Amino acid sequence: MSQFIHTDVTVVKLHQDFIITGIGSAASVFERNSLKFLERINCLIGQKIYGIVPLKDSSKFLIFGGKQFTVICIDCNLNGDTNGLNIHRHFKPLVCEDWLHSATWVDTNTVALLTAHNAVQIWDLRTQCILSQHFSADNSILYSGLLLPLQDGLLVFAGTVFSEVIIHTPLDEKPLHHLKGHRGVIFSISCNPQKRVIVSTSDDRSVRIWGINPNKPDLLSNTTEYWKNIDIVCNHEVYGHTARVMRSSITNELIVSVGEDSVICFWGYDGKLLKKHETHQNSPIWSVDANNSHLVTGGGDGAVILHPLSMASDYGQEESIILNTQTPAIPKKIAFTARNNLVILNDIDSAIHYHTTNTKTTVTHKINHGSTYKLLSVSSCKQLIAVADMSGKLDVFAENCKEDCITRVVDTNLNEKVLSMQWAGNRHLVFCGDNGNITVASSVNSTVDIYGDFVLPNCKERWLTAAAMDVKNKILIVGDRCGNVHVYVKDQKNPVKTFNKVHGRYGPTSITIKNNEFITTGRDGTIRYFSVNENDSSLAKYMTSKELEFQWVEKFIDKEENIICGFKERIFVVYNVQNNLKLIEVSCGGGHRSWDVVRYIGKVGDEYDELIKLVYVKNSEICSHTFQLSKIMSKNVINSSHSKEINCLKSFKSNLDKTISFYVTGGEDTTLRLSSINSDLQIRDEIVSKHLSNVRTVKIVDLEGSIIVVSAGGRAQIRIKLIHISRVDKHLKASSQELIDYLIKGKDKERKNNQTWRNSSIDFDPETRIMDVDVLKQNDKFLIFAGCSDACLRLFSFIYKPGNVTFEPIGEMRHHKTCILKTTCVNFLDKDILITCTTRGEVSLWDVTDIVSWDDHKPFFSTITNKCGINSIDTRVTCDNILIATGGDDNAIHLTLLEFPDLNLSGTYVKHRWSTDKFHCSQVTGVKLVDDLLVSTSIDQRVTLAKWWEEKEGIRCDFQSQIFSDIADIQGMEILSNTSGAITVCVFGKGLEVVELPK
């Protein structure tokens, strides 16, 4: 029984106030406004759903996928209580002889189906029998099709592999129209007869918009006669996607296409590309549906996202701000104040306060600057505006909290050079002068007090780019132009802790202090997280980082540190890092000009909405751009996770709450993620680290309260993270800390000796993938065994103690001749034994107890089990023998019982063998021994439960039961729980599913 599934979303449907999704064989219903999950129902048997077709009166929904179809009905009490939603399936799915591409209702009890060999079947739902079947003369396989119900029959659109769309009816021998022009397989066809438009999408990356020109305009568009008397011409052949175009949807205003490139393109009927929107984390978008207000998409990342249709046309409100000053002046610096007004510095030494609602300048202050190098900074409450120039002239203005104007509160000269100035919070101004002299000033009334003096370590362009202060613990954190971050404490001139080069050569753009952590952003496309110890600031630690899709990350614009803004070259971007959704993208010229942004709740018409306002100076003019978020913001109905296959998964529970399982997963998409599933069956995941290449294996070690996570994979990379689970309010919060990032072959620069690619000679060493690792705790250190694709077994030692984190290679063992696929450690007879498996079906056992030298180390025992590579292994150790279960590429499972005469490793022999190739018909990718049970899974999407026992004559194993999983390309499984009645397992591959196997 499936308890949870997250995988490809193959169909989405907007229907009335609901969003209906097809994920695997089940359909789920969500409420559209609240996005609340309402109900889930299993529709098909072991088959993904590809279509959901409502009957006109919404009383029934036809569900189809693969060769199956069924009918469900959704009864709801729409009077506010959607909890009373009741879904049921009318009948067990019926199985057709052929794959179904499209389906439609003929009447309340009759449906029409289009098969992949271009046959139309009419089924009576009451008798569940075929009424009629019509084969088309063109019966080579279709990749897509569309059935359009007409008043007097059916119209068939068939998308062939020969790059054409054939339009025919079951009654006419000859097709009515051939739409030719595509240069690849047709992936989808949509049609809107009222709008006289047909849209086809294809392998050739193009979208074709076909126009229907009726020859007899008085015919109704839902008659066969009409379709016989039309001309269809390709009005527009448009390119917007960089990969194959999967689906399209037609609305009253526009045409939407979605592609394998994770992009939604909005097209006008005139073929004009209105907007390109990237979503779904680089995974293909499989499904789309739109009505006249919304668009919903489902992707390969398992996410379902609701987009307002207005995002295609709403570019925000754009205006330019004209300052009616007496003397003409050019604005130079600009910033928002607490009341969302503007303060502007111009080239004639004035500070202007501009009232944005009244669009009037309220007050102009003259500043007597001696230098043209001017600095403007606004405190974190935005009420205080500091203006300084290089010569040390300082003015501070305060915005009156009741009135929209600013008054000068400080007018002084520091009498020293100022190279940089930042507010650190609301009370402290941080100046940096010559020779790295940092002065922190606080203002009391109209005088300026010196809070402290600090020295910035020597660097090129020795001044600050960001500063923040923890007043309570007297900690100052600054970032310099070389990308270093320094931590100071009051009364100590030099930093107590320095993090070198954390943000590239432009320096951090912002620093935010929060409780026991601080967060920095930079122009290297990252947000970095640090922890601070309030008792000893020198123990500050770098924890982890987030990579964003834009290079210039500027600052957070919300209090929860979820919404971040920055620039992707010339485009201003606002991004939500919590749910990985892009909010705004607007071309403004880039971050080098003076600009500011503010997020607030404002009144639009009669309603309040969340607004984001951007101002920037361009061509000596002030431009303002206001966005109403509800018009442009996408929302997750189901959160996204891995965009490609999950290769490895480990689960653990925290002592703080044993009901929640955490999953650490590594995937083909190069990410390592930590996820959990909440009570609403919503997955929440966070990227823990990004590898250079795919993550093939992950192992975890429980360290009382913390978890050590070792992940490895392509480019011979190993990373080690520490994950800590803590309780924040009612929820569990996971934080991670990076410990090790190691490349066996060295970093690119080390490998190429800093040569450019042009001069570098060919590197003869093979590129190595780490196929599997296992971790063994020996005394106070960890031994990490890595089985690699170059047939080499590598050993590393890892020490983790406060103040001592070391990782070093110990040795390489070239015993195997082919790629090592699995490595696993067991403890037997007080000895540590490592087991390795290869692509040749070989299983070798190594004694790795108290390893001192790795030289000439050989396995003490080897045997061949499978005919091909071993993809999965599990062991069961008793006091005098070891049972090894292996699953291989040969669809066979082997049980091998090893005996140890005199309890000595040297005499190891195989006592019994047992094997079967009947449990699975494809590669066996997961085997687990749980007590006397054997659980196995395979690419064939079955999970098998068997019982094994030992007899005198040998070992026996009997088939018990088998279930099907909707996860394609299963790469393995993990046992989540084992009770007297059932075993719960999590299978993973293209997505993950939690299933219960009754015993």
Add this chain to the structure above:
Amino acid sequence: MGKTSKDKRDIYYRLAKEEGWRARSAFKLIQINEEYNIFDGVLRAVDLCAAPGSWSQVLTKKLRQNAENVEDVKIVAVDLQAMAALPGVIQIQGDITKLSTANEIIKEFEGKNADLVVCDGAPDVTGLHDIDEYVQSQLLLAALNITTHVLKKGGVFVAKIFRGKDVTLLYSQLKQFFEFVTVSKPRSSRNSSIEAFVICQNYQPPEGYEPTMVNPLLDHKYCDFNQFTGPNRFIVPFNACGDLSAYDSDTSYPLLLEGQTSYEYKEPVQGPINPPYKEILDKTKFSNKCWRNINA
């Protein structure tokens, strides 16, 4: 990506270029033959879905060893797509689901039947595994259907198969036409890949079976002896093929292989002809060219 990284990543890709094969898949057929001797006594062979032509290359080389007179060897390669010419191979650009194609093959054999039919065809994969598996199975059934028109009794049929969730339906279907059906994975096919090959020996169509191309051959349904889930599933024997000492496609090898003293990068033997994305590539080529010039 560096020029040599593909060579490093995949030993058979590299060997194929060095030995002059148009694709690495050549080794798969060679290794299947090592295990099953499918070329024994074969003079007339059909290569379905032949492009880019590596299996036809192998057939040419191997079948010529069977004949005293090279003229007796007939190899017909069929593909929808255009394929660069190969000496000794008759090419038919056509659809294997059409009767006309079957007749054309028979015409080339002068009324005689083929001894061997091979098919290494794979569809354009969408990334949705069940659709890809279905389309692959339809391709295999189309190949089987045309095979029933051209293969002699007792003949051999070898085809690529995806071992996906419904592969047992195909196994039971193939078993109706052939006495021996085994599934096999050459050492040159990657461990992680879903692809395998069915080797169907001793063609014995069911009594009274009339080959027809009017309707496509549809695959079987689950039934008592081939359940969807359960102990009774129709699973055919599996064999790994290729020498144990052969190179392993999952292993990373250094560019200098054992016994070699030098390495030279080689271009692929045959590039793709007219891919569907050609248009868009042509459209974007200009900007790429500019980029290259700037960097030059």
